[in-house]
Amino acid sequence: MDRIDVVTKGSRWIPRLAVALVPLGFLGIFYFYPLAGIFHRSFFSGEIFSMAALLDLATSRRMAGIVWFTLWQAGISTLLTLVCALPCAYVMANFDFKAKKLIMTLATIPFVLPTIVVAAAFQALAGENGFVAGLNLEHSIAMIFLAHVFYNFSVVLRITTGFWSFLQQQTREAAAMLGASPWQVFFKVTLPLLRPAILASAILVFIFCFSSFGVILVLGGPKFATVEVEIYRQAAHLFNLPGAAVLSLFQIGFTFGMMWVYTSLQKRITTFIPQSQSQGLKQVVTLKEKFMVATCVGFILVFCLAPMAALVIKSLVFEGGLSLAFYKELFLNTSGSLFYVSPVDAVENSLVFAAATLALAVVIGVCAASTIQRSKKRIGALLDPIFMLPLSTSAVTLGFGIIITLDKPPLNLRTSVMLVPIAHTLVAFPFVVRSVLPAISSIPASLREAASLLGATPARVWFHVDLPIMARAITAGAVFAFTMSLGEFGATLFIARPEYSTMPVAIYRFLGQPGTMNYGQAMAVSSMLMLVTAVGFLFIERFRSFGDQGF
Amino acid sequence: MNEFVLTNIYKSMGAYGVLEQINLSMGKGERVCLLGPSGCGKTTLLRIAAGLEQPDSGDVTFRGKSLLDTPPHRRNFGMMFQDFALFPHRNVFDNIAFGLEMKKRRKSEIANRVNGMLELVNLEGYGHRRVDELSGGQRQRVALARTLAPEPDLVMLDEPLGSLDRRLRERLLADLCSILTRTGATTIFVTHDQNEAFAAADRICMMNNGRIQQIDTPESLYANPSTPWVADFLGFQNVIKGKREEDGRVEAGGAVFYREQAMDDKKGAMGPVFLLLLPDAAAPVTSSEYERLTDNRIRGVLADRFFQGSYQKISMETDTNGRLVFEVPSNMALPSPGDPLFMKIDPRGLRVLG
Numbered sequence: 001m002d003r004i005d006v007v008t009k010g011s012r013w014i015p016r017l018a019v020a021l022v023p024l025g026f027l028g029i030f031y032f033y034p035l036a037g038i039f040h041r042s043f044f045s046g047e048i049f050s051m052a053a054l055l056d057l058a059t060s061r062r063m064a065g066i067v068w069f070t071l072w073q074a075g076i077s078t079l080l081t082l083v084c085a086l087p088c089a090y091v092m093a094n095f096d097f098k099a100k101k102l103i104m105t106l107a108t109i110p111f112v113l114p115t116i117v118v119a120a121a122f123q124a125l126a127g128e129n130g131f132v133a134g135l136n137l138e139h140s141i142a143m144i145f146l147a148h149v150f151y152n153f154s155v156v157l158r159i160t161t162g163f164w165s166f167l168q169q170q171t172r173e174a175a176a177m178l179g180a181s182p183w184q185v186f187f188k189v190t191l192p193l194l195r196p197a198i199l200a201s202a203i204l205v206f207i208f209c210f211s212s213f214g215v216i217l218v219l220g221g222p223k224f225a226t227v228e229v230e231i232y233r234q235a236a237h238l239f240n241l242p243g244a245a246v247l248s249l250f251q252i253g254f255t256f257g258m259m260w261v262y263t264s265l266q267k268r269i270t271t272f273i274p275q276s277q278s279q280g281l282k283q284v285v286t287l288k289e290k291f292m293v294a295t296c297v298g299f300i301l302v303f304c305l306a307p308m309a310a311l312v313i314k315s316l317v318f319e320g321g322l323s324l325a326f327y328k329e330l331f332l333n334t335s336g337s338l339f340y341v342s343p344v345d346a347v348e349n350s351l352v353f354a355a356a357t358l359a360l361a362v363v364i365g366v367c368a369a370s371t372i373q374r375s376k377k378r379i380g381a382l383l384d385p386i387f388m389l390p391l392s393t394s395a396v397t398l399g400f401g402i403i404i405t406l407d408k409p410p411l412n413l414r415t416s417v418m419l420v421p422i423a424h425t426l427v428a429f430p431f432v433v434r435s436v437l438p439a440i441s442s443i444p445a446s447l448r449e450a451a452s453l454l455g456a457t458p459a460r461v462w463f464h465v466d467l468p469i470m471a472r473a474i475t476a477g478a479v480f481a482f483t484m485s486l487g488e489f490g491a492t493l494f495i496a497r498p499e500y501s502t503m504p505v506a507i508y509r510f511l512g513q514p515g516t517m518n519y520g521q522a523m524a525v526s527s528m529l530m531l532v533t534a535v536g537f538l539f540i541e542r543f544r545s546f547g548d549q550g551f
Numbered sequence: 552m553n554e555f556v557l558t559n560i561y562k563s564m565g566a567y568g569v570l571e572q573i574n575l576s577m578g579k580g581e582r583v584c585l586l587g588p589s590g591c592g593k594t595t596l597l598r599i600a601a602g603l604e605q606p607d608s609g610d611v612t613f614r615g616k617s618l619l620d621t622p623p624h625r626r627n628f629g630m631m632f633q634d635f636a637l638f639p640h641r642n643v644f645d646n647i648a649f650g651l652e653m654k655k656r657r658k659s660e661i662a663n664r665v666n667g668m669l670e671l672v673n674l675e676g677y678g679h680r681r682v683d684e685l686s687g688g689q690r691q692r693v694a695l696a697r698t699l700a701p702e703p704d705l706v707m708l709d710e711p712l713g714s715l716d717r718r719l720r721e722r723l724l725a726d727l728c729s730i731l732t733r734t735g736a737t738t739i740f741v742t743h744d745q746n747e748a749f750a751a752a753d754r755i756c757m758m759n760n761g762r763i764q765q766i767d768t769p770e771s772l773y774a775n776p777s778t779p780w781v782a783d784f785l786g787f788q789n790v791i792k793g794k795r796e797e798d799g800r801v802e803a804g805g806a807v808f809y810r811e812q813a814m815d816d817k818k819g820a821m822g823p824v825f826l827l828l829l830p831d832a833a834a835p836v837t838s839s840e841y842e843r844l845t846d847n848r849i850r851g852v853l854a855d856r857f858f859q860g861s862y863q864k865i866s867m868e869t870d871t872n873g874r875l876v877f878e879v880p881s882n883m884a885l886p887s888p889g890d891p892l893f894m895k896i897d898p899r900g901l902r903v904l905g
Contacts, residue, residue: 170636173603176623177630178650178701184624188649192640 015458016374023368023387023429029411030422031390034401035252041245041404053242063230067250070226073141074209077148081205082198084149084299085156091296092157093164095289096281104161105541107300108154109308112537113530114487115151115214116504120511120526121307122147122219124314129519131310139221147215150307152205159204163197164190165281200265207258211251211394213490214504218511227251228396232494235400245404248397259392263385308530315523318516326520343525346506350486353502356421357428357485362478364425365432366470372433373440387433390426398426399494420496424485431484432477439473440466476543483536486529503529554579554737555705557600560609564595570761573609582731582738584752586745588784592761593741594633597707600739601630613704624653629703629736633710635694637682643669643693644678650701668696671730687715688723695727699734706736712747724750745785749773757781779825779904789828790904791872794821800846801826801903804871807846810898825904832900833877835885841893847901849875853892856885867892 043049057063092104110118124130126137126146137143167190175185213228225233227247235244284293318325330343368387372380390398402423407414413422443466451461489504496505503525510522553576560573570592577583585593598604600611602623611618618626629650637646647668651661669675672692682690691711698706711727712720728751731738742748748755749769757764757772765777776782779790793803800809803826833849841848851869862878865885869875877894879885886892 168634168636170632170634171638173623174630174632174636174697175638175649176603177601177628178697179624179627179653180649181622181624184653189638189640193638 019367020371023364026364030426034405037405038245038248038401041242042249053246057246066225066230074206077145077209078202078206080145081149081152081156085153088296089157089160091292092161094282095284095293097284097293103297103300107157107304109534110150110304111154112533114504116489116507117526117530118147118151119215119218120507120522121311125307125310139223143219147219148209152208155205156201159201160197167193196265196268200262203258203262207255213396228394231396248400251394251397255392312527315527326524329521343506346501346503349500350502353421354482354485357424358478358482360425361428361432361481365429365477366436368433369436369440388430391430395490399491403495420500423491423495424488428481428484431480435477436470436473439470443469472543476540479536479540483533487533556612558610560606562606568761580735580737582753584740584748584755585758586748586755587758589743591758593758594709597709597741601628601707602626627703628705629698630707631694631698631711634714635690643680647697647700664700668700672696688719706738708740710741782827787827789875791826793824793826795824806849808901809846810901827902827904829900830878832897833894836893836895838893847896847898849894851892853886853888853890
């Protein structure tokens with residue numbers, strides 16, 4: 001009896017440990033080690049402990065200005081996003097009308113677009129050569145706000161709408177029966193119940209705007225710098241690595257703090273969510289209601305589609321007529337090009353990296369999800385947030401950490417072609433975990449037990465029970481990893497050697513060069529990237545069966 | 552004078568059909584129960600009474616005044632919702648205080664009233680609890696206290712025990728009734744459970760398919776169901792088709808049933824009717840006794856018998872009236888299953904249904 005026990009225990013332990021080591025090892029080498037590197041650079045000069053870099057920054061007026069700018073632009077962007085999204089959330093949560101789902105999907109597309117594409121789209125809409133160039137928004141703070149609202153609008157819209165439509169009609173009716181007027185119902189019942197959802201989405205938007213990189217770099221021009229942009233400039237242009245490290249440390253500390261607040265709010269939201277399904281959506285009847293719905297739909301259509309349309313049109317108009325000239329130019333290796341790689345090579349690089357990211361992220365993500373699901377509850381609850389850590393670290397910080405640590409022994413990957421896919425996987429695999437975990441937890445133990453009683457070995461159980469049930473979730477996660485990798489900008493700009501440039505990096509370089517041809521090619525690459533990510537997103541939307549507010 | 556009156560209510564309920572010809576009036580302090588299967592329109596009717604929905608036509612009046620233009624929050628009615636709809640962001644005390652706050656009562660007055668309500672529903676000391684820490688029965692009592700605290704003119708309860716488990720329901724129903732009686736509130740009570748309705752109501756309003764089938768006290772409803780549907784809903788099984796003759800006799804499947812007075816009560820029209828035989832109306836007789844009777848008799852084959860304690864339930868297969876089920880005392884001698892069975896019917900156990 002005892003011996004059997006030992007044998008089965010042993011044979012179960014070893015494969016489990018192996019599975020757990022895949023994501024933990026990956027995180028250890030490519031996340032925690034670079035993070036430690038940033039710490040080291042901040043406080044040590046060579047082998048000697050030194051606060052010099054820290055003090056330099058702490059006393060610098062310029063740095064104080066940058067931090068202050070980062071904070072207030074994020075604050076204002078968040079406020080503007082709330083102002084635009086909350087009225088729309090009211091309409092979406094309370095009324096039933098045709099094409100509502102379509103509008104919601106449309107409103108979400110900006111969020112899945114690569115930031116560099118968002119920047120290019122606003123350049124096309126309101127930049128120097130843009131459609132409404134008359135507004136003179138080139139390199140203005142207004143342009144940054146617009147792009148941030150465009151990008152984050154759906155975060156607030158989706159979280160709040162989801163929560164709002166779950167608030168029971170009955171709760172509001174109960175208040176009315178107790179003598180509360182419609183305004184009192186809103187302020188005494190609806191708003192207090194919505195508060196955690198609004199706060200949570202606002203914090204998320206604030207974090208995104210706080211770590212905004214591509215948008216500020218492209219739209220802000222030399223005038224504006226956030227902490228994120230400054231890390232890049234200090235490291236890549238001024239080679240002030242200790243300075244960049246201290247800034248990264250600040251960035252990490254701040255986003256972690258915000259993330260912690262967000263997670264605790266998230267917990268409050270889930271305890272607040274009533275059990276019953278959403279119900280009692282109003283039909284649009286009165287003139288006032290029609291006006292509200294029309295305004296909301298109109299706003300979403302114009303606001304979300306205008307920049308995207310501007311981008312596509314700009315990419316297709318050459319010398320006053322419709323033409324594919326910019327697209328054709330991408331595939332010609334013009335001599336005298338400032339690039340080490342031609343655009344067509346950038347496309348190829350992007351696709352190769354994305355495929356590699358997909359494979360890595362799926363393997364690591366599935367291993368991580370299995371590990372969380374199989375460990376004891378307490379350990380699982382600890383592992384889950386650890387696997388999510390890369391998400392709360394900005395891409396620029398990740399990239400910076402990687403180049404300062406993985407460029408020398410014991411692990412020198414500076415010239416390795418794998419460096420880019422590894423960085424992308426770091427950001428992509430948490431999404432695979434989020435997608436796969438609900439599916440894997442939904443498999444009742446009895447299913448596996450039944451299969452093993454019918455004679456299946458553990459491996460075959462996994463293959464014939466777990467895998468088919470997870471297939472949809474894995475596919476969704478894989479597509480996400482692929483599109484994410486295609487659009488990743490911050491980390492790639494840092495770590496990609498010129499010959500490994502990707503599409504987003506190419507767009508950035510094109511935008512930075514003068515001339516119609518460069519501008520047009522930036523628009524063309526952006527349009528292609530937008531098309532691929534939008535299609536990928538629509539595919540995931542159709543495939544996703546778990547969790548409606550996937551943020 | 553009638554306190555609350557619904558007149559000729561008509562309302563389309565989408566997929567659930569329509570509410571039609573609803574007329575109901577209630578006296579002050581009266582407790583009326585709307586009883587019917589789910590989807591019969593009872594909740595919609597309650598919501599119309601509350602003002603949460605508008606009737607397509609018809610009138611709702613309270614103390615002689617139409618309420619159609621009064622929004623729910625100005626009616627001073629109270630409603631307890633099926634799953635209680637407690638405010639999750641407020642504790643027990645603040646939930647109960649909500650209605651009083653809306654009436655802009657003074658703080659000290661609110662505290663007094665809320666504590667009084669907590670005492671009434673036996674939840675003293677629970678004021679600071681969060682509502683999601685409460686058990687189902689406690690939530691029900693908080694919801695009741697919240698509904699009653701502002702002293703509504705009309706109290707509405709939508710399946711107040713519906714979401715609780717069976718054993719809890721029986722106990723809480725008794726509590727609920729005694730609390731309602733103590734406050735003397737005029738009450739409309741919605742349920743699909745006839746035991747609840749019988750226990751709680753002064754009058755029961757039976758509804759099916761958006762129409763009122765019968766309004767009566769529990770006793771007379773049970774004694775005199777007016778339609779085959781009501782009889783069936785109340786659990787009566789022996790409803791047979793027959794034809795009423797000129798002299799009031801009902802001929803059904805070759806047998807003749809007659810009851811001097813009761814048959815004439817029902818408007819006396821000739822033609823097809825339904826006849827209800829109450830379960831305790833039959834007593835077994837010998838074949839010779841059976842032959843001596845001319846009417847109010849029935850014959851068949853004993854199909855099954857089930858011992859139930861003080862009585863036994865027998866089911867008999869008749870030649871022409873299908874299967875009938877009766878209850879007879881346990882000590883009564885019966886033929887074996889499969890043998891012929893002769894029954895004498897007590898005319899007091901006969902009902903003609905419209």
